[in-house]
Amino acid sequence: MKIIDVKKDVLSKNDEIAAGIRGKLKDKGILALNFISSPGSGKTTLLVKTIEDLKSRIPIAVIEGDQQTDNDAKRIAATGVPVIQINTQSSCHLDAAMVEGALEKLGFVGPGLLFIENVGNLVCPASYDLGEEMKVALVSVTEGEDKPVKYPKAFRSSSAMVITKTDLLPHLDLDMARLLDYSTKVNPALKVFHLSAKSGDGLDDWYGFLLSMYHSLNP
Amino acid sequence: MKIIDVKKDVLSKNDEIAAGIRGKLKDKGILALNFISSPGSGKTTLLVKTIEDLKSRIPIAVIEGDQQTDNDAKRIAATGVPVIQINTQSSCHLDAAMVEGALEKLGFVGPGLLFIENVGNLVCPASYDLGEEMKVALVSVTEGEDKPVKYPKAFRSSSAMVITKTDLLPHLDLDMARLLDYSTKVNPALKVFHLSAKSGDGLDDWYGFLLSMYHSLNP
Numbered sequence: 001m002k003i004i005d006v007k008k009d010v011l012s013k014n015d016e017i018a019a020g021i022r023g024k025l026k027d028k029g030i031l032a033l034n035f036i037s038s039p040g041s042g043k044t045t046l047l048v049k050t051i052e053d054l055k056s057r058i059p060i061a062v063i064e065g066d067q068q069t070d071n072d073a074k075r076i077a078a079t080g081v082p083v084i085q086i087n088t089q090s091s092c093h094l095d096a097a098m099v100e101g102a103l104e105k106l107g108f109v110g111p112g113l114l115f116i117e118n119v120g121n122l123v124c125p126a127s128y129d130l131g132e133e134m135k136v137a138l139v140s141v142t143e144g145e146d147k148p149v150k151y152p153k154a155f156r157s158s159s160a161m162v163i164t165k166t167d168l169l170p171h172l173d174l175d176m177a178r179l180l181d182y183s184t185k186v187n188p189a190l191k192v193f194h195l196s197a198k199s200g201d202g203l204d205d206w207y208g209f210l211l212s213m214y215h216s217l218n219p
Numbered sequence: 220m221k222i223i224d225v226k227k228d229v230l231s232k233n234d235e236i237a238a239g240i241r242g243k244l245k246d247k248g249i250l251a252l253n254f255i256s257s258p259g260s261g262k263t264t265l266l267v268k269t270i271e272d273l274k275s276r277i278p279i280a281v282i283e284g285d286q287q288t289d290n291d292a293k294r295i296a297a298t299g300v301p302v303i304q305i306n307t308q309s310s311c312h313l314d315a316a317m318v319e320g321a322l323e324k325l326g327f328v329g330p331g332l333l334f335i336e337n338v339g340n341l342v343c344p345a346s347y348d349l350g351e352e353m354k355v356a357l358v359s360v361t362e363g364e365d366k367p368v369k370y371p372k373a374f375r376s377s378s379a380m381v382i383t384k385t386d387l388l389p390h391l392d393l394d395m396a397r398l399l400d401y402s403t404k405v406n407p408a409l410k411v412f413h414l415s416a417k418s419g420d421g422l423d424d425w426y427g428f429l430l431s432m433y434h435s436l437n438p
Contacts, residue, residue, distance in 0.1 A: 040358075122286075124311050
């Protein structure tokens with residue numbers, strides 16, 4: 001009897017495509033970040049702000065993933081950088097094949113930054129390598145302290161955690177020490193950023209991080 | 220050649236179990252609501268508040284779904300009502316078989332209210348019938364206007380939408396008219412509630428809705 005593990009087959013095929021993407025991006029000097037979070041954590045808002053502030057210094061392109069609509073791609077397009085929207089329909093995550101197809105259409109020659117905004121979801125995107133340099137998990141201060149322990153794979157597979165909407169902290173009962181304690185427990189190596197795209201607080205650290213990674217890739 | 224549609228098979232088996240659950244719950248006078256939302260929209264906080272305010276009037280039990288941890292079940296247990304935590308591990312949603320197993324362990328004889336808190340996720344839970352009377356989609360005011368159009372199945376499969384954390388509205392740029400417009404576009408039949416479990420605003424309407432549904436089932 002032969003047992004076919006559909007999920008394992010799908011993931012191994014995905015990893016193969018992702019490895020190909022990673023090699024190509026590296027050759028072109030493109031630093032790719034895969035942003036994952038709950039719906040409404042502020043991924044698009046942070047990307048728009050980051051693009052506005054860095055686009056004069058580094059070429060940037062964006063791949064947007066959503067179950068439906070091109071709302072996010074329109075917001076990115078307004079900044080003037082190239083963007084492709086992927087609608088995943090019934091799927092709860094982007095996969096490497098979708099990104100491969102989007103990259104062909106995007107025609108981004110590099111060097112530069114490639115931001116991939118995944119479908120808003122803390123479960124499915126954690127399992128899919130898209131050929132990125134690193135995953136970045138966002139969590140907004142309104143979401144409570146325990147997202148890292150409730151969705152550990154999302155935070156374990158990420159290299160950085162961005163705590164967003166810090167301008168709202170005075171109006172919330174968030175126990176920040178506990179959030180940080182939980183994230184350290186799940187992934188001690190996580191680099192943590194605190195910021196508000198609205199007030200601008202903390203953006204300098206975030207930009208410094210992006211620029212230093214970019215310059216490591218393109219010395 | 221025979222093509223096996225794994226997803227279709229899984230869903231049809233799920234629907235069969237869900238139909239069985241629905242029949243049993245109805246016989247016992249148990250009104251079951253399946254709560255779906257993004258992670259951090261405030262499902263557990265609303266349930267805790269609702270239980271505290273209604274438990275002296277109606278028997279209540281809860282099934283909690285999370286990828287990992289029993290944090291939510293502990294919060295519910297502190298109210299004194301029976302609760303079972305399901306950890307879905309790699310899965311992004313509860314399914315009917317999980318609920319069937321939990322109901323056996325819960326031993327809730329009814330009549331009463333059964334709250335099922337699904338995994339925080341706006342994609343996967345929308346496709347799975349758990350035998351509930353209705354799905355209730357939560358969206359917090361911090362998540363922006365466009366969740367209903369971005370995750371239409373979640374809002375189309377729900378009978379009610381609860382807009383949470385309204386105490387934060389003065390600190391946000393949310394365009395409420397647009398959020399309502401989007402939700403009507405996706406599902407004109409959605410009953411909409413605006414509330415804050417923190418300030419208490421809007422809870423009376425929500426409780427009135429629960430009580431009237433409960434009394435229709437148990438006249």
